[in-house]
Amino acid sequence: MLFGKRSTEVTPEPVTTTTPMDPARPSGKGRPTPKRRDAERANRRPLVVDRKSMTADQKAKARAERTRVREAMLSGEEKYLPARDRGPERRYLRDAVDTRWNIGEILLPAMILVLAVSLLPFEWARGGTFLIAYALMLAGILDCWLLWRRTKKRFTAAFGEEPGRGSAWYVVLRAFQMRGSRIPRPQVGRGDTLSRR
Incomplete structure (x- = not known):
């Protein structure tokens, strides 16, 4: 029958597994379970350290x-x-930036100088300085592009694989920072040979 019930239904028997108890092992943990509020109170720590209560x-x-x-x-x-700076790969990328002069690192001081000169009351100062600023920005972008191409090729030769995702931005952002403000500080000098450490 299509919609009828089966005349005989088979009900499976429940399977019970019994494991013999080890008489040497105690049945409980030997102490009562603490109440939830007591356990939470024991684990509670302040989110902010109270500096007033600290001693000198x-x-x-x-x-x-x-x-x-x-x-x-x-x-x-x-x-x-x-986490973003850990590992030999990131160290290699940092060293690739730190071993050379980058146009991006002189960009910030140059922009401050351009701003100061543009405040002068001379017309030639405004036009000329902004032209120099745009030329420096374009040179910085081109320099970073060349740096990344060279670094990617060297990285692949050193590690046997291409740099991971986000490595290009990591290199570019470090190249646009002044050398003294880079974190972590440069571990290699300018002109040093780039090697996998």
């Missing part, structure tokens, strides 16, 4: 620890770097 010695220790961690990060210690 604790404040000095916390300040020294923050200074040590910051110096370690600036010096390029892998453990203290942010």
Whole structure:
């Protein structure tokens, strides 16, 4: 029948598995389960450290620890770097930028100079400085494009694969920063041979 019931329905028997209990092992954990509010209270920590309640010695220790961690990060210690700067690949990309002069790093001081000169009351100062500013920006973009092409080729030769996603922006943004303000600080000198460390 199409819509009828089966005359005989088979009901499966429940399968029960019994494991023999080890008499040497205790049946419980040996202590009562703590109430939820007690467990939450034990794990509760303040989100913000109350600096007023800290002693002078604790404040000095916390300040020294923050200074040590910051110096370690600036010096390029892998453990203290942010996630975006970790790994030998990122170190290689940083070194590729730091071993050469970049037009992008002189762009910020040049723009401040252009702004100062443009405030002069002379007409030639306004037109000439803005022309120089645009020429510097174009030169900086071209320099970064050439830097990325060369770095990508060297990276592929050193690591056997192309740089990961976001590497181009990582190189370009570092190239547009002044050398003294780069984080982590440059670990190689200008003109040094680029090698995988």
